Amino acid sequence: MAFSSRLTSPLRPALAALRRGLSTPLGPQPKLDLGGIFPPLTTPFSPTQEVDYGQLEGNLSHYASIPFRGLVVLGSSGEFPLLAPHERLELVSRVRRALPRDRLLLAGSGCESTRATIELTGSMAEAGADAALVVTPCYYRGAMSSAALVRHYTEVAEASPVPVVLYSVPANTGLELPLEAVLTLAQHPNIIGIKDSGGDITRIGLIVHKTQQEDFQVLSGSAGFLLASYAVGASGGICALANVLGAPLCQLEHLCRQGRWPEARELQQRLIEPNAVVTRRFGIPGLKKAMDLFGYYGGPCRAPLAPLSPAQIEELRGTFSINGWL
Template sequence: MALSTHLASALRPALAALRRAAPGQRRGLSTPPGPQPTLDLGGIFPPLATPFSALQEVDYAQLEANLRRYASIPFRGLVVLGSTGEYPYLAPRERLEVLSCVRRALPRDRLLLAGSGCESTKATVELTVSMAEAGADAALVVTPYYYRGAMSSAALVRHYTEVAEASPIPVVLYSVPANTGLELPLEAVLTLAQHPNVIGIKDSGGDITRVGLLVHKTRREDFQVLAGSAGFLLASYAVGASGGVCALANVLGAPLCQLERLCRQGCWQEARELQHRLIEPNAAVTRRFGIPGLKKAMEWFGYYGGPCRAPLAPLSPAQVEELRGTFSTNGWL
C-alpha cells in the first residue's frame, strides 16, 4: 500500500507547498520564525483509556459515556490507541472500532490522533492508512522496538520516512523509552522533522534539555513538540513545547487545561503552584501504578475506569489506599 519512491518524490514538493500555505499559527510562548503548521497541535490531548467490561470486552457504551463527560473540557483533541489505551492488547478489528466510535462522538473542531505503530514498516503503513480512512486526523507512530538492537538511527529514519510517504494523514513521532526501551535518537528526529508529512513528536522521556533542544533545532520546520507526561508539562511549555499528551488528563483534564492556559498567559507563579500539585498524582497513575492506577482514579472523578485487560492486574487494597492518599494530599479528593 506504500507509495512508490517515484510517486512519493513527485508529491513531496506539492505537500510542502500545501503545508506552507495552510492557515493557523503555532501556539507557543514565543513563536519562532518558520513555516506555519498544517495541523495545530497546541493544547492538551488525553490519551484515552480503553474501557473494558467484566468479561474484558471493549465497552463501547462506557467509552461514549466518558466522551460525553470530556466534551465540556477544552481539550485540543483526543488520542486513541496509545500506551494508555492498552493498544498492544487490542485486536486489529477492535482498534478500528474504537477509533470509529470516538470519531463519531468527537466534534470536528477537535483533533483525533490515532496510534498506528507496529513492529514492521509494512504493517504500520497498512494500519496508518486504515486509521486515516476511519477518520483520524493524524497518526501517532511509536518506535518499533522488538529488535531494538538493530534499530539504528538509519533504520528508524527509513521506517518513518516510508510510513510518512505512504500516509494520507500527517505523522507524529512517538518516543516512549519507558515502554519500548528505545529512545528515538535526536539526530533521527531532526532528520525526520524535515519531511513534509512529519509534523511533530510526542516525547515521553522526561528529559527537558532534549525537549528544549528539539524545539530549538526544529524552529524553522513545520514541526511541533508535545510533552508526553503531565509531570513535566510546565517545564516543557517553558522551553517552547506546543502542547501535551498526558495520561493524567483522563482524570484531571480541566486542571491540565488550566495549567496550559496559565503558561500561555505567563502566569508563572500560579502555573508553578498547580504543576506542583500534579506531579505526585501523575507519577502515581504512570510510573508507580500504571494503567490499573489510572483507571481506578478515573472512577473517583466520575468516569468509567473498569478493569484492564489481562495480564495487567488490578491494584491491591493497599495500593488503592496509597493511590487515594496521593490524590487527597495534593487537594484533589
C-alpha cells in the same frame, strides 16, 4: 483482519483528504495545529474484558465540556498492544463520530514492521483519524539505528494520507528515538511533531530549538513535566493524567501561555505526585482506578495487566487527597 486490501486504491489519499474538507486533496496538506492538551484515552472494558463502547461514550460525554485540543486513541494508556485489529479500528471510528469536527483525533498506528505500520496508518485515516501517532518499533531494538528509524518513519510518512506524529516512549519500548533522527525527520513535510515521553527537558528544549525552521511541534508526554516543557517551547501535551484531571491540565496550559508562571508553578507542583502514581507507580491499572474515583469509567484492564490491591487503592486515593484533588 487484513488491512492491505484497504490501501490498494489510488483514491484512498484523495478520499481521506476530501473527508477533511481540503480544497485540493492531492496537493500539500496544511499542518495541523497540535497546540493544547490531549488525553490519551483509556480503553473501557467490561468485567469479561470485552471493549465496552457504551462506557466509552459516557467518558466522551464527560470530556466534551473540557477544552481539550483533541483526543488520542490507541496510545499507551489505551492498552493498544492488547487489542485486536478490528477493535482498534472500531474505537477510532466511534470516537470520531462522537468528537466535534473542531477537535483533533490522533490514532496510534505504530507496528513492528514498516509495512504493517503503513497499512494500519491508512486504515486509521479511513476510520477518521486526523493524524497518526507512530511509536518506535522496538522488538529488534538492537538493530534500530538512527538510519533504520529514519527510513522506517520516512516510508510511513510518504505513504500516509494523514500527518504523522513521532512517538518516543523509552519507558515502554526501551528505545529512545535518537535526537539526530528526530531532527532529520522533522524536515519531512508530512511529519508534523513528536510526543516525547522521556522526561529529558534538555532534549525537549533542544528539539524545539533545532526545529524552529521546520514548523515542527513538540508535545510533552507527561503531566509531570508539562510546565517545564512549555517553558522551553513545547506546543502542548499528551498526558495520561488528563483522563482524570483534564480541566486542571488545560488550566495549566492557559497559565503558561499567559506567562502567569507563579500560578502555573503552584498548579504544576500539585500535579506531580498524582501523575507519578498513575504512570510510574501503578501504570494503567492505577490510571483506570483514579478515573473511577473521579466519576469516569475506568474499569478493569485487559489481562495480563492486573488490578490494584486494596492497599494500593488506598495509596492511590491518598496521593490525590494530599494534593487537594479529592
